[in-house]
Amino acid sequence: xxxxxxxxxxxxxxxxxxxxxxxxxxxxxxxxxxxxxxxxxxxxxxxxxxxxxxxxxxxxxxxxxxxxxxxxxxxxxxxxxxxxxxxxxxxxxxxxxxxxxxxxxxxxxxxxxxxxxxxxxxxxxxxxxxxxxxxxxxxxxxxxxxxxxxxxxxxxxxxxxxxxxxxxxxxxxxxxxxxxxxxxxxxxxxxxxxxxxxxxxxxxxxxxxxxxxxxxxxxxxxxxxxxxxxxxxxxxxxxxxxxxxxxxxxxxxxxxxxxxxxxxxxxxxxxxxxxxxxxxxxxxxxxxxxxxxxxxxxxxxxxxxxxxxxxxxxxxxxxxxxxxxxxxxxxxxxxxxxxxxxxxxxxxxxxxxxxxxxxxxxxxxxxxxxxxxxxxxxxxxxxxxxxxxxxxxxxxxxxxxxxxxxxxxxxxxxxxxxxxxxxxxxxxxxxxxxxxxxxxxxxxxxxxxxxxxxxxxxxxxxxxxxxxxxxxxxxxxxxxxxxxxxxxxxxxxxxxxxxxxxxxxxxxxxxxxxxxxxxxxxxxxxxxxxxxxxxxxxxxxxxxxxxxxxxxxxxxxxxxxxxxxxxxxxxxxxxxxxxxxxxxxxxxxxxxxxxxxxxx
Numbered sequence: 001x002x003x004x005x006x007x008x009x010x011x012x013x014x015x016x017x018x019x020x021x022x023x024x025x026x027x028x029x030x031x032x033x034x035x036x037x038x039x040x041x042x043x044x045x046x047x048x049x050x051x052x053x054x055x056x057x058x059x060x061x062x063x064x065x066x067x068x069x070x071x072x073x074x075x076x077x078x079x080x081x082x083x084x085x086x087x088x089x090x091x092x093x094x095x096x097x098x099x100x101x102x103x104x105x106x107x108x109x110x111x112x113x114x115x116x117x118x119x120x121x122x123x124x125x126x127x128x129x130x131x132x133x134x135x136x137x138x139x140x141x142x143x144x145x146x147x148x149x150x151x152x153x154x155x156x157x158x159x160x161x162x163x164x165x166x167x168x169x170x171x172x173x174x175x176x177x178x179x180x181x182x183x184x185x186x187x188x189x190x191x192x193x194x195x196x197x198x199x200x201x202x203x204x205x206x207x208x209x210x211x212x213x214x215x216x217x218x219x220x221x222x223x224x225x226x227x228x229x230x231x232x233x234x235x236x237x238x239x240x241x242x243x244x245x246x247x248x249x250x251x252x253x254x255x256x257x258x259x260x261x262x263x264x265x266x267x268x269x270x271x272x273x274x275x276x277x278x279x280x281x282x283x284x285x286x287x288x289x290x291x292x293x294x295x296x297x298x299x300x301x302x303x304x305x306x307x308x309x310x311x312x313x314x315x316x317x318x319x320x321x322x323x324x325x326x327x328x329x330x331x332x333x334x335x336x337x338x339x340x341x342x343x344x345x346x347x348x349x350x351x352x353x354x355x356x357x358x359x360x361x362x363x364x365x366x367x368x369x370x371x372x373x374x375x376x377x378x379x380x381x382x383x384x385x386x387x388x389x390x391x392x393x394x395x396x397x398x399x400x401x402x403x404x405x406x407x408x409x410x411x412x413x414x415x416x417x418x419x420x421x422x423x424x425x426x427x428x429x430x431x432x433x434x435x436x437x438x439x440x441x442x443x444x445x446x447x448x449x450x451x452x453x454x455x456x457x458x459x460x461x462x463x464x465x466x467x468x469x470x471x472x473x474x475x476x477x478x479x480x481x482x483x484x485x486x487x488x489x490x491x492x493x494x495x496x497x498x499x500x501x502x503x504x505x506x507x508x509x510x511x512x513x514x515x516x517x518x519x520x521x522x523x524x525x526x527x528x529x530x531x532x533x534x535x536x537x538x539x540x541x542x543x544x545x546x547x548x549x550x551x552x553x554x555x556x557x558x559x560x561x562x563x564x565x566x567x568x569x570x571x572x573x574x575x576x577x578x579x580x581x582x583x584x585x586x587x588x589x590x591x592x593x594x595x596x597x598x599x600x
Contacts, residue, residue: 103153
């Protein structure tokens, strides 16, 4: 019931607002009408002073002045009232009563000051009264009741008096005045309608402004909430990249150390299973982070011109073993093509497509093809797998959708690969096209802008760099996770390295002095306890021991500022979880003797 009455209440409120604005308008015009009324009254008295009783003229003029004084008093009270008090309906009734009084005073002038035998004075009286009426029509017609009271009370008495005059006034003045009377009423009504429409439109505009302000406030609130959400995502990335990668990093180190120690075939199978599980867990974790990073806009494409050969060679090496294990034939074609794209993001797209194709293909082949077409290169991944039904071809790009994995086995991932592909294609403005026939296979293809490479000098084949001799090397390992420090100790010890482990770096200088020799390398995690960073600890140790000590910075964040900071301070940069092979390669690169040393 209340909701049905709401429009009626809104209309009543709007009518009250319009009436209050009409009253405000006539009161604000009161000074002008007061001055005009007094001027017309004095002019009338002066003109008729020798033809009408002086007593009558003086009494009428005093009445006019008293009335206008009262109006000035009402005007001052109204303007000094509060906006809430000005909304009261009593001000409108008071003004209508004042208009009626003014009409009586001026109407009395049309009868009391009428000169029967002088057409000229009659015309002058009519002219002043009609001038007063038309002058007040513009301001007074806004408030219709006041206008409809003042005009008839002012004009009808003199019209009636002229119609009863036996002289020529009835013909020359009376009849035209009757016509003009209705014309004035018509004009006043038109002005009233226009004024009401203008006032109503003004309130509608004010409501629209309020609504726009409210929407702006909501938009500002939404912007602040979005910024807060982005900050939360950034904090999540930082926490996930560090805290969630920590156990993976430690587990990988222990698994690698265990692999170095055991020789029994059965135990090696268990260790390989552990390594495979760690790799799978790392892959799933990276997929989740990739989804969040793409959606939050953290990932920005870095476009460049390059040949597909290097990328296709890496993909061939990466997936050949997996395809052979399933008895599939993996073919790669078109690696001579040159494209303009982000090489990292493009490789991730193709890698996810190949992984998805091999995962859902039981027999036959998986093909990676690239072919030049006009100013673009068409890249396609085709398989002879299970295919996708037409009604499911859009769903497979959604998160966590695995049509061929109803049991949700972990070997087939989380169902994020194609979702990441879709997002990355959107980021690079590529249109992914799927052609599939259920039971016969699928083809995923997209077009990449063709690239152009500058002329390059013939490459000189470099000799393979020798591995560093790690036996007897002294390495400092700093991480606030005891498990990671212990895992690094075990793994590095298997490579012949002597390790000084520390959780904060505070005890490293004393341990180095106890060894009586400088460390060959510092390995530090970026995020340490007590708001310390690995960068700060490394620089402190360098300043206390030797500014030329090499360093490796390990972090769970791939933010550009981390990479730039490592480059600026001449650190090797590794991203968690660090695979043992990557760690060994980094040690070789840092501790490998310089060419001059090898030649000597």
